[in-house]
Amino acid sequence: MNDIVFGKKDDVSVVLSGEAGQGIQTVEQILTGLLKLSGYNIFGTKEYMSRVRGGSNSTLIRVSSRRVTSVVDAIDILIPFDRAAFDHVASRVSTDTLIICEADKLFTDAMEPRERVIDIPFAALASEAGGAMYLNTVATGVVAGLFEIDRDVFEHHVREYFAGNKDAVIHNNVTAGCNGFNEIQRLNKSGRIAIDIKRNAAVADEILMNGASAIGIGAIAGGCNFIASYPMSPATAVLVFLAAHSAEYGIVVEQAEDEIAAINMALGAWFAGARAMVSTSGGGFALMEEAIGLAGMIESPIVVHLAQRPGPATGLPTRTEQGDLQLVFYAGHGEFPRIILAPGTLDDAVYCTHQAFNLADKFQVPVFIMTDQYLMDTYYNIPSVNLSDMRIIKYIVKTSEGYRRYELTDSGISPRGIPGFGSGFVCADSDEHDEDGHITEDLDLRVRMVDKRLAKLEAMRQDAIPPVLTGDAAYTVLVLGWGSTCNVIKEALSRIGRDDLAFLHFVQVYPLHPDTIDYLARADKVIMIEGNATAQLAGMLKRELDFNVHETILKYSGLQFSVEELVERIMEKMG
Amino acid sequence: MREDNFDMGAIDIAWCPGCGNFSILEALRGSLSELDIDPEKLVMVSGIGQAAKIPHYVKCHVFNGLHGRALPPATAIKAANPALTVIAAGGDGDMYGEGGNHFLHTLRRNPDITNIVHNNMVYGLTKGQASPTSRMGFTTPVQVGGVTEVPMNAVAIAIAQDASFVARAFSGDVERTREIMKKAIAHRGYALIEILQNCVSFNKINTFQWFRQHTYYLEDSYVPTDRADAFRRATETDALPLGVFYVNPDKPCFEDTLPVYRLTREPLFMRTLDLNRLADLVESKRGS
Numbered sequence: 001m002n003d004i005v006f007g008k009k010d011d012v013s014v015v016l017s018g019e020a021g022q023g024i025q026t027v028e029q030i031l032t033g034l035l036k037l038s039g040y041n042i043f044g045t046k047e048y049m050s051r052v053r054g055g056s057n058s059t060l061i062r063v064s065s066r067r068v069t070s071v072v073d074a075i076d077i078l079i080p081f082d083r084a085a086f087d088h089v090a091s092r093v094s095t096d097t098l099i100i101c102e103a104d105k106l107f108t109d110a111m112e113p114r115e116r117v118i119d120i121p122f123a124a125l126a127s128e129a130g131g132a133m134y135l136n137t138v139a140t141g142v143v144a145g146l147f148e149i150d151r152d153v154f155e156h157h158v159r160e161y162f163a164g165n166k167d168a169v170i171h172n173n174v175t176a177g178c179n180g181f182n183e184i185q186r187l188n189k190s191g192r193i194a195i196d197i198k199r200n201a202a203v204a205d206e207i208l209m210n211g212a213s214a215i216g217i218g219a220i221a222g223g224c225n226f227i228a229s230y231p232m233s234p235a236t237a238v239l240v241f242l243a244a245h246s247a248e249y250g251i252v253v254e255q256a257e258d259e260i261a262a263i264n265m266a267l268g269a270w271f272a273g274a275r276a277m278v279s280t281s282g283g284g285f286a287l288m289e290e291a292i293g294l295a296g297m298i299e300s301p302i303v304v305h306l307a308q309r310p311g312p313a314t315g316l317p318t319r320t321e322q323g324d325l326q327l328v329f330y331a332g333h334g335e336f337p338r339i340i341l342a343p344g345t346l347d348d349a350v351y352c353t354h355q356a357f358n359l360a361d362k363f364q365v366p367v368f369i370m371t372d373q374y375l376m377d378t379y380y381n382i383p384s385v386n387l388s389d390m391r392i393i394k395y396i397v398k399t400s401e402g403y404r405r406y407e408l409t410d411s412g413i414s415p416r417g418i419p420g421f422g423s424g425f426v427c428a429d430s431d432e433h434d435e436d437g438h439i440t441e442d443l444d445l446r447v448r449m450v451d452k453r454l455a456k457l458e459a460m461r462q463d464a465i466p467p468v469l470t471g472d473a474a475y476t477v478l479v480l481g482w483g484s485t486c487n488v489i490k491e492a493l494s495r496i497g498r499d500d501l502a503f504l505h506f507v508q509v510y511p512l513h514p515d516t517i518d519y520l521a522r523a524d525k526v527i528m529i530e531g532n533a534t535a536q537l538a539g540m541l542k543r544e545l546d547f548n549v550h551e552t553i554l555k556y557s558g559l560q561f562s563v564e565e566l567v568e569r570i571m572e573k574m575g
Numbered sequence: 576m577r578e579d580n581f582d583m584g585a586i587d588i589a590w591c592p593g594c595g596n597f598s599i600l601e602a603l604r605g606s607l608s609e610l611d612i613d614p615e616k617l618v619m620v621s622g623i624g625q626a627a628k629i630p631h632y633v634k635c636h637v638f639n640g641l642h643g644r645a646l647p648p649a650t651a652i653k654a655a656n657p658a659l660t661v662i663a664a665g666g667d668g669d670m671y672g673e674g675g676n677h678f679l680h681t682l683r684r685n686p687d688i689t690n691i692v693h694n695n696m697v698y699g700l701t702k703g704q705a706s707p708t709s710r711m712g713f714t715t716p717v718q719v720g721g722v723t724e725v726p727m728n729a730v731a732i733a734i735a736q737d738a739s740f741v742a743r744a745f746s747g748d749v750e751r752t753r754e755i756m757k758k759a760i761a762h763r764g765y766a767l768i769e770i771l772q773n774c775v776s777f778n779k780i781n782t783f784q785w786f787r788q789h790t791y792y793l794e795d796s797y798v799p800t801d802r803a804d805a806f807r808r809a810t811e812t813d814a815l816p817l818g819v820f821y822v823n824p825d826k827p828c829f830e831d832t833l834p835v836y837r838l839t840r841e842p843l844f845m846r847t848l849d850l851n852r853l854a855d856l857v858e859s860k861r862g863s
Contacts, residue, residue: 037862183739206858225835225843226655228647243857247834250846257680261647264640264677268620268648272639272655273844294641319809387850396844418844419618419636419652420659427630427637430623438631439589439639465712 007195010065013072013179014143017058017089018081020051023136026161028059030140035063036208037198038149043068044210044379047559048232054142056088063147066199069345069380069487073562077112077146079139080106081122098154098193100142118193120183129176129495130168136171141180146188147195154181193263207382210397211484212237214346215305217385217546219277220249223392224303226276228254228265230284232272233317234373235307238529259287267291270300271428275357275416277303282311282324287330292366296336298428299406299414301360301367301455304328305353308372310558319558320373322483327541328368329510335450337457342508343466344486346382348507349375352465354390359463361395363456364416370509372531374560375484397425402437408448412455448560457467457511464513471502477574478523480549482537483507485529485561495537501574510539510544517545526543527573529562580608581634589628595746595772595783596625599693600632600748605661606756607633612854617660620649622674625700626666626693639773643673650686656842657687657830659797660760662819668698671707671727682736685701685765686829691756692729692767695748695774696781703777711779730769731809734821739764739828741805741821745790746772747783751817758819764828771815801843 014031025046031057032044041064049058060075062068077098080086083106086099093099103119120142126135132403137158144154158177162170186440209217215238219227228237243253252274256262259280266276280288285306295302306328307384310321329339339359343349351518352369360367401425407414414435417426427437432449434440470490477500481489486505494502504519520541528538530548533556541547552575554560581604590596600816607617620629623642630637636659638648649663663670664790670678670692681690696713698704705718708729712721733741744752752770759766771790773783799805805821830836835843 032808032860069712174826202595207857208862213860217853220848220856221850223848225846225848228651247837249848249852250843251842252833252834252835254651254654256647256787257613257676260644261677261680264647265651267639267640268651269655269843271648272618272659273842274651274655275649275843290641291644294644320600326851387854387857390850392848392850417640418656420616420656420842423615425615425634425636427639429631429637430641431639437637439628469808487675526862 010198011068012063012076012195012197013074014061014063014077014079015058015075015089015092015548016079016081016139017056017085018136019054019085020049020057021053022081024057024059027062027136027140030161031061031156032208032379033145034144034149034154035147036206037157037204038147038153039201039204040147040197041065041200041203042208042379043070045071045374046216046320046377056084058085058089060276063197070491071374071453071488071560071562073564079142081135081139082106110460118187119178120187124180125183126176129179130172134172134176137176138180141177142184144194145181145184147380151181151190163554203381207348207377207385210377210379211346211349211371213372214349215353215369216241216245217349218252219357220245221350221354221390222303222357223275223394224277224357226252226266226269226274227279228256228262228269229279230256230259232260232284233281234279234309234376235281235284235305237376238305238307259284262293263288263291263304266302267295267298267300270302271418273421275361276324277305279305279307281307281309282327283314285324285327285331293332293334293532294430296332296334296368296453299364300428301364303356303360303367303369304371305371307376308370310556316558318373320484320531320560321556321558322372322485322536323533323556325370325509325532325536326539328370336453337363337460338510339363339460340370340482340508341367341368342370342509344481344483344505344507345376346380347385349488350385351536352507353467358393359573361393363460364413365456365460370483372484383491389484395574396421398422399426405437406433406435406449407511408435408452411459412452446505461511461514464511465508466513466515467506467519468505469502469519472499473502473524474495475502476500476521476523476524477502477527479503479527479529479570480506480537481529482509485531488563488566489529490562492570495563496570506537509540512540512544520547525550525551525574527570529553529561529566531555555571579604579606580614583632583634586632588632590625590721591776593775594625595631595695595774596693598746598749599752599770599772600629600689602752602756603629604633604689605633605749606760607634609753610757610760611764612660612760616658617662618652618858620652620661620663622665622669623700624669624770626664627669629664632702643669644677645669646674646677646681650684653686654830654833655687656844657671657836658842661688662691662760663688665693666699666706667692667694667696668706671729675707679732679736682733682738683764684829685826687738687763687765689760689766689768692769693770693772693789695772695778695842696726696773697778699777700776710781723810728809728812729767730820731806734766734806734809735825737802737823738767738821738828740766740819742766742768742819743815743817744768744770745786745817746770747786751792755819762822763765766828789813793820
């Protein structure tokens with residue numbers, strides 16, 4: 001202990017690693033909330049295996065004086081629960097990493113990094129509190145103690161977190177937490193571990209949430225009152241969030257028998273005047289494709305939240321990827337317009353999801369919100385969510401006698417009536433249909449109906465959310481990205497620190513905003529960054545704008561890009 | 576009988592002359608008129624097939640969706656606006672084959688909808704292949720050696736799953752079909768009415784005459800509240816019983832279980848969310 005000097009100043013990454021079932025998630029949830037309430041900027045994310053027990057999972061918590069919103073490789077403080085947990089993240093351990101663990105249980109070889117180890121008798125401290133199951137709460141106390149959280153605040157927070165459990169469980173967790181807290185403070189009396197992160201009272205009052213909650217809040221803000229889904233990682237969290245708030249905000253929530261039923265329910269709900277969404281991942285969405293075509297034909301609004309994970313087939317169920325853009329772009333047979341949104345930040349997630357409902361209703365088309373496991377499971381603090389600019393815009397019309405659901409109009413948009421509102425009849429048919437909605441085999445009318453449906457694309461393009469430029473407008477090298485890579489790319493660029501380098505983030509990937517080509521044409525070199533193996537957005541730029549990106553940086557291991565990795569790879573491509 | 580409030584006037588109907596669907600359509604419009612259902616409050620939902628075209632021939636709102644997928648949107652339409660009367664109609668291939676999983680789970684869910692299944696034991700629109708209810712040995716251009724799978728007994732399945740209303744009718748008897756249909760539509764909860772019908776073009780075995788000879792009505796003294804008894808009668812397949820097999824009036828309907836209708840039955844489209852209330856949720860993310 002005496003030899004250890006840890007003087008990391010203002011941005012510390014803490015990694016906890018252990019088996020599934022050892023309560024790593026609990027540690028993450030308690031600590032992110034607690035550290036934020038104590039005035040620290042927080043970022044949390046996790047990577048985990050598709051199993052309920054065993055294996056090795058890890059969670060990263062960045063604690064900083066500055067706002068932090070992205071994942072890093074570097075580990076400043078590592079708390080491995082066992083040897084396998086250490087090995088799991090060993091490639092990220094450096095000579096600067098402080099390791100807090102039960103040393104004898106982890107390291108048998110004298111050559112191993114004992115000089116960076118703070119030895120804490122985790123098992124004994126957990127056992128004193130009631131058993132091995134409290135090991136995670138001991139670790140929570142250790143981290144809280146390291147960051148010098150107020151002890152009463154810590155105790156209160158642990159108590160609150162376990163509220164609703166049996167008294168003994170609450171008591172034992174508080175004891176375990178305090179055991180860890182006291183032990184690290186005792187060991188650190190000499191003050192050799194100096195963590196000097198500035199606390200900010202304003203941060204304590206900020207909002208802390210993850211991507212799943214942001215999508216859920218955006219959905220409610222968009223007037224969502226119906227969700228039908230089939231559980232699938234990593235999309236389930238949105239279903240769970242809306243279920244938790246269903247009574248309060250008047251949302252019908254149904255866990256359907258399969259994804260096919262889920263989306264057909266959502267289409268039925270829109271038909272009857274509700275604002276419905278489904279939340280799924282790639283494999284589940286593959287089952288929904290048939291109904292996406294139905295939405296295209298009957299010109300039904302539908303909001304699809306697609307939280308991507310690596311495919312094909314079952315792939316890596318708990319990992320992240322951006323591999324489904326083309327799936328969504330081409331989903332459903334036949335030709336019809338659609339909108340594809342890809343939030344990059346928590347603010348984007350709220351805004352896009354809110355906007356998705358208005359856009360779907362306005363243009364009577366499928367609107368996709370593409371996230372991924374990384375964004376779903378990522379937490380950080382943000383100052384506020386601006387609800388004041390958000391409006392729930394409903395485009396339903398009251399029908400009168402002789403109402404024609406598919407009336408041919410110049411814009412291609414026919415006023416949308418619903419059953420039981422007005423005296424007209426509403427007829428929706430998956431067959432090609434006439435203006436009344438009834439089956440037709442009039443082939444001239446068929447052509448007019450296809451043209452009418454596709455005519456909406458132009459207005460949709462005019463309404464597109466513009467791409468967002470970060471950096472000096474006088475760039476020569478332009479980095480492109482979409483969806484969840486946004487914050488990682490931003491931090492990488494800020495570390496690179498070059499004036500000639502800028503970043504264009506696509507919050508809407510289809511239809512592309514009309515300004516897109518101007519941004520691209522101004523650069524000498526355009527580098528596309530995507531979390532997939534085939535550069536799918538680059539393919540979209542080629543198809544839509546006949547633009548070829550010059551370089552690509554791709555990743556499809558199942559993990560998000562880290563900031564360090566992007567710094568290195570961008571520098572390489574810049575030459 | 577009242578006048579037909581659901582007449583579409585002179586429209587082109589895509590069924591073959593002599594098809595059992597005409598009688599089903601007649602019985603349906605008659606039962607709706609007699610029940611005094613408001614056409615403006617009626618939604619007919621269907622999938623694909625000859626039977627699934629029936630909503631187009633009834634004056635009402637229509638959701639003619641995908642093959643096999645009538646029940647999920649029908650459930651959702653009722654859940655989004657409980658003031659509507661919702662009928663999901665289609666054939667044996669549509670409801671029991673392509674839509675078999677939805678059928679099973681709609682039995683569990685018990686939405687207050689009526690499910691009319693036209694059962695002619697053959698695929699019509701695709702021109703004569705076996706359906707899930709084709710009898711064993713039935714030969715077709717695909718099942719050239721005859722059907723080897725056991726036909727699906729949806730009435731028995733529905734009773735086994737404690738569906739809240741289960742009936743079977745025969746299109747050759749419009750009057751009694753209409754009476755059974757009226758009970759099914761008036762029933763609160765999921766109501767299955769399977770209607771046996773002939774297919775003049777593709778089923779030369781199970782003809783109008785065959786159904787006449789192979790069906791009989793449950794006796795007047797039959798009480799449809801004993802599930803074991805109902806199940807036993809449903810497993811009779813040499814002569815197929817007709818009538819109301821089973822009623823469970825105590826099963827709560829899907830919409831009634833939804834928290835959104837605890838305080839008001841107002842349909843979802845009439846509601847507006849006060850975004851200030853959402854602010855409370857956002858604020859709660861600040862912690863305490």
